[in-house]
Amino acid sequence: MKALRDILDKQKPLFEKGGKFEKYYYLFEANETFLFTPNETTHAKGTQVRDAINLKRLMITVVIAMIPALLFGIYNVGHTHFLATGQDATLGDKVLLGLEVVLPVVLVAYAAGGLVEVVFSLIRRHPINEGFLVTGMLIPLILPPTIPLWQVALAAIFAVVIAKEVFGGTGMNVLNVAMTARAFLYFAYPSDMSGDVWYYLGDEKYADGFTGATALGLAAETNLVEGTQEVTSTLAATNAGLFDFWNMFVGFIPGSIGETSTLMALVGAVILIATGVGSWKIIVSVFAGALGMGYLLTLAGANDFMMMPAHYHWVMGGLAFGAVFMATDPVSAAHTESGKWVYGALIGVITVIIRVLNPAYPEGIMLAVLFMNVFAPLIDHLVVQSNKKRRLQRATV
């Protein structure tokens, strides 16, 4: 390690003020601090010792929490491919195919977004932020396996520039960056983001009688046809029990690469909550909000989709993944502790409303998160106002 350190020490003056590559200081800094925690010490006044935490460690914790979902996603892309085309395959076949599909998406997202990040850090002279470690992983996990790679690149670039850098970089963004990437593709290239895109088929075709719909799509569709059966029965009957509750919970279903498995999202949730990195208040309240709203709709019971048992909402679509990894983004979520309850619960409620009551959008979590991102400052404002008011009231008593 000494040799590596020596190389860096030798190069460092070139990048510092007055050096030949002064312009590229933050690129050097990013690499240097990645390899070595800096030798900077606390200042003469103020806290003389510091907690061992830093932003890199915080971010890598989130990346680790996403790994179960990623691994499962890789497997599942292969699994659903062979399922849809009606072929038998070994675990190895499934994983290999999954890798072949997913790895390029991950690499492109990291490369494209990372490039923008670097360019902006050089122009705007701010450090390259570790937040991209997370965003670069999140983007692939919420895209369908059939997504063209150029769209991945375009979305990553769009999201980093428009959702983050124009606001001043990490920590200043209003919208969740990964969700913005997805929303961009959803509205710009709807045909690649909805409909028959959830199975990676390659050059092959669906097996006879196999339908490419997702659970949410089916549920919405059932609803439009009068006098059919209950949604749960439709789900269970499709593709030989593919959308059975527990099958959906574990995640052997079509969908975006990393979001199908509620189980893996929960594993991530356990990591985030145990490490205190993600807010348990948000995670719990999103699930509670969805369940509560789902239950209210069953009471109203105006159609078959409304009658669907509320807990199905937990395992269908991307609710679990969104609750655990998207809603908990500390920058775009509510910042106050009581605000987090409201913020999370409303995400759950709005997700279910969009799913059930708006036939145009089968999935609601993306729009719900973005919508609540916009409202989070308002929620915080109310919480902060009540803090101020308590202080004022105290003064007049």
Place this chain on the structure above:
Amino acid sequence: MSQHIKLKKGFDINLAGKPNNLVAETSLSETYAIKPTDFSGIIRPKVAVREGDTVKAGTPLLFDKKMNEVMYCAPVSGEVVEIVRGEKRKLLEIKILADKEIEYEKFKEYSTSEISSVGRDEVQEIMLKSGVWPQIIQRPFGIVANPQDTPKAIFISTFDTSPLAPDYDLLLKNQSSFFDAGIEVLKKFTTGKVHLGINAAAEISPIFTNAKEVQIDKFSGPHPAGNVGVHIHHVDPINKGDLIWTIDPYGVAQIGKLFLNGVYDAAKIIALTGSEVKEPQYYKTYLGACIDKFVDGNIKQEHVRYISGNVLTGEKIKKNGYLGFYHHQITVIPEGDQYEFLGWLKPTADKLSFHRALGLLSFLNPKKEFVLDTNLMGEERAFVQTGIFEKVTPMDILPEYLIKAIMAEDYDDMEALGIYEVIEEDLALCEFIDVSKHEIQSILREGINLIKATT
């Protein structure tokens, strides 16, 4: 009478190098210094002596032109050997070479009964010129109290929960009568109550229970439960326009001694603490002492940082630097100016963390005494993580919003979010646990200075 306030929020930084309950004899320091930088309220310091002058303990050395009644006096008798100035002739230190036998300026002596009967004006005059006055701190702002004011209450915290903090029982050994007399004097200054904040978790020391007609408030919980700002917040919070004075028990005893013995006695007991000290223990000395006599030959290695005060709010000083005016403690810890390969990724149980993010394992071993160095442990970044400052701030305050209001120089918000209720020490833990490595305490001081300039 007394209430017990149980605080849950906070964090104890458990460090190696706690002082043994032993007051060691050592040769006294040769030089002593008064540092105007110890007083955040001083605006235009004016030196009252010249190099070469001889002074007694209690002779004025300097004053603030903006509040010229308050004298900052020599802690010992001797010769003024150096007046140290920094950039732009900023006054840094007034150094005194101490006599072997301390001579004192003589002030009027009072009996205990006389102390209770004299009026505020008389005691105030003596306090102002003798050098004890700067012990009284005004909240808001944490500055030396203005003698023109009458505070709504006076708060004294009798315990210190900060890392490696000295034990006030030991600092005030055999000073009980002085402490009581000091309380009697202080009562004259407020229309309200004198509050003693007591540690509910420990046995109450007889020093603090004898004081008459004071309000006792008990507190328990992790640091900052001993901070006087926390006590004020829970007992009699500061609103806009309110004034409260605070003073530490050492200052109270010093005031008592001034009236009972007629001298400004700056003798104090300090704790030498920290992982790099061979024999962490207590020493007898005087206020503003040069620390060289305590640390010479008593330090395990050379590459260390000397801190006047504790690791949260203290100040880095040189090996032959001087003890801060309000400090009862020297902390010596390793200097942390080393690189660490993949230091942000490695699992570690040896570095303390309030957090539990990947690989931070210190929470598994809460009893462990940690050796922490001065490394920043990361890079300064934008604010990302939310909701953690509240966890170490046992007050109904939103530190993140307050700090952001200060950074935006939003005066109305600073005021509404409670800037009157906090000084640096109250948010020091936020700085320690901050993921993004901001300098919370110095940001807060900037905000306080902004607000102070408008009043």
